[in-house]
Amino acid sequence: MIPCTVADLEAADLDLLVIGGGIVGAGVALDAVTRGLRVGLVEADDWGGGRSGHTGTLVHGGLVDLPRIGVGAVAALRRERDLLLDRTAPHLVRRVPMLLPFHRGLPERLAVGAGLSVYDAAAFSFRQPGVLPGHRQLTRRAVRRLAPSLAMTDITGAAQFYEGQVDDARLTITVVRTAASYGTLALARTAVRRLLTVDGRVVGAELTDAAGASATVGARAVVLATGTELSRLLPGAQLGPDAPAGPDAPAGPGAPAEPGAESASGAGPTPDGRLAAPIAETVHLVLPRGRLRSSTGLVLRSDGRGEARALYVVPWGRHWIVGSTAAWVDPEQLLAELSRHLERPIGSESVESAYASPAPMGPDMGRAPSIHQPMPGLVLVRGSSLAGYRADAERAVDAAVLQLGGLHPRSVTHRVPLLGADGFNARWNQRHLLARQAGIPVLRMEHLLQRYGTETAVLVAAIEERPELREPLSGAEDYLVAEVWYAVAYEDATRLSDLLARRTRITRETWDGGVKAAPEVARLMAAELGWDPARRTAEIDGFVERAIAGRWQP
Template sequence: MLTAQSRSRALEDMVDTGLDVLVVGGGVTGAGIALDAVTRGLRTGIVEMQDWGAGTSSRSSRLVHGGLRYLYQLDLRLVSESLAERGLLLDTIAPHLVHAQPFLWPLRLPLVERLYSAVGIGAYDVIARFRGGRVPIQRHYDKAGALGIFPDIRPSRLVGAIRFYDARVDDARLVVDLVRTAVSYGAQAASRTRVVRLVRNGQLVTGAVLRDLETGEERTVRARHVINATGVWTDEVEKLAGTPGKGPKVLASKGVHIVVPKERIRGRTGLFLRTEKSVLFIIPWPDYWVIGTTDTAWTEQREHPVATAADIDYILEHANRVLRSRLTRDDILASYAGLRPLLQPLGASAADSAKVSREHAVVSVAPGLSAIAGGKLTTYRKMAEDAVDFALGPERARVQPSITKRVQLVGAVGYEATRAQAAAHAHRLGWDQQRTAHLLSRYGSELTVLADMVRTDPQMGLPLAAAPTYLRAEVAFAVTHEGALHVEDVLRLRVRLAYEQRDGGVAALDEVAAVMAPLLGWDQAQVLREKESYRALVEAQRAASEAPDDATASAVRRSVPDLVPVEVPDGV
């Protein structure tokens, strides 16, 4: 379990026992590295300066996909690797979180486009069949058939369509479950903790000085190897080593998404649309649609990237070229922006981020310190395997190979049995089919833990008054099992009302804080600080989305201080 208490113990234990591997960065890559390392028998610690997955890894398109557009760039190796990882997530690692998702690809030309698209998607299907994680193969539709599946497509925008499959995932939940699984195998994990200095013996990096951002206390942790998995912060950690220019060069590319209510678009699949720059996905979730993304260079502060009015207008314009709905700003429940850590080839222009490779690289920065950058959410496990192999060296990596292809995440162990028994739990607790499906898709076999919480305290079985999709037990579970320390952690990264409701979850704020307060020992002053901070954050996000450019939007967001400040080290 991840709790406030386990976090404090982890910091103490890292100091007391030392580590074989210290992972810096608690996004999906760092979390995957921690799980890979600890399941090889290495003493492993992981720290994250914000909440788990608070950066790029909770601001994605929420897709686990092979990268169909890379197939058309003839990057067969990357597509094959991605489809293999998609298969592992669907079949073994996280079947409760990762679900097959159909997409419709509208066709504009009657023959030529259908032929080359069929060949491309056919290759996609063939590779997927050989690499595992079987999903239905492509199916072709004429114009009438396509409109029957997705009535909201403008008839003038297609002559037919192809349906193909990828997969979707709640990205933030994937990160939390990776960290929790690593902890279950003995890893030490501490969020709201940042590396402020690297400890060296000559050129050799031998550990790090960690600052607990909750208390301000600093501790020195010894480690045989430090792995920098901080994504767009890679360069900043590299500077702490006093070796600027030694690690991978990372370009921060901003990807923006908008969220609109489910009833505003009539369709039974997702949509895959080619644009002049990249692709646009319209992705269905039970209560809303996620639409994106953009791909533009970002040169502002990296703690809190934000969408601008121009970003949102771009997405609306491209979506409305195809949709009859004519979406407007009034339809938007939320917008969010994430920063992709793209590897920058020598000589690449910062303005050309859409052309930068999505492949990853592991680089030695100094003896005892390596860095990994690039990649994408889908391939996190392979990235983690490569990072730990690199840290161990070829000989030790052969002796202690990665086993994460076979390691199931929390919630996946016993998932099939829990799914078969779910109806009995639902009957006893009065859950309808929709509620049961919601809980299974978020918690998998841990549905039984929530059921026990509700049986022990029936108040936990009440839906949140302002957000009845979620139970009060889910808020409590976020604290008692998932490491949430603040209201923001719950509303942004556990129940995710920040992205699902027009007010960012403010209407549920009092009830959420009331559930959390006794579990975390908050007094009334702390409850007030938590709520005031969250309200200010939501308002800053809203105001930033109306700004005309990145610099203005970034300044608006930064005008609101974090409840737990993320301090930037001297010299960075």
């Protein structure tokens, strides 16, 4: 990624300043820059450090939300999901089979079948065949064969359907990098303190970078894509007790992150074997794949607290991710709820890690995105889902373009492949050959292609030049040393936590939360970034301290 500083942003003559480097802000930057606007993008933490790096990883077409959001919204979401799978991010988004068991015999089978048929039909409403196969109904026997761990007591059959799945933080950094490749000035670890206004119009923002340097950045329009922090930056917003309110008062989520600081709380097994409760509201669990026997993901209905909810169990490499459509505060409760559906309950000792989103799921989950223009020069956008980010961004930029006089072209992002997507299918077909040429096992090549797409060529070229990069990473052998090098050189990883938690997902995929891998990764990062011994020690100590406290967020 082209390095950018606050001074670059200050000197730039920006059409649009985008605040918030989650999936929506990244999408807005990409949409705007590919329409010909001069764009700046700032993020207070790391790219994807907010909700976008802590999702359940499903790129869903809105099935669970069908009754709430209606067929039209579901059709639009499915179209976006299929675009990602087929055209813009086939290297990152892959299909995942999901199984929805029936418990009440024929009436339920008919009702759910009808809902799923509507869901399938929604894919065809745009006169294009669906990218994923339609649903099919399964007998009780087939359910037992596909998911032997399920308690079969009252299961009468199931529906099988397909969704997309993605490494959410990787999708976010890839959208940011794609936007940067078209000229967006993108700067992480830089918090916007307040919006600047002249005669009631927003004309830019005041921001502070990781080193504490402040700058005033002018822009003809500003898009706020700060997720749950949306309203806090509005002039006149009610601030926290220690911050003075008023139009000119500094606002925002606080100081930019310290090196290695985390934006989210987490949860993990404590020394007594119980799972520590997260501070934030919605938790996901990570289990070893072997602990739950199933060759498909699961959607399990769970009624309680007066609301219908669904648990989802999604395959994630050699692991499962367990989440819910409703907020679960307590990981133990989530585990107990999952166990209710299984032949053998799963104890907390089987949980590899748990992660919590820094913000609750919120009532907007799965709903249409909200776009507001509270004052001239300002657009607020709140996204709906991973699948919907591109369309949400398009609508936000449409609104911003109107504020700029309406002369810019329409969105083209439905035809802009993300970095690594162009030519991916051919490279995937050549993976055996590529693996032989690179001198690595085919499984490794598949791992690289599904994370970097055609950018894998950059890693392979580096491996050829520096054979030590071919080695598995000590403490997290699923990854290669080359991936640490690449994350630092190309993906704006500047802190140990950026690398262990988001460029890789080592924190959630290892029993120790990345503690074992931390010293080696820090050594490699120090060599690339020129850290002195004190900085290296501080990075490791800070990371390990949080991991051991059980408050680590993967």
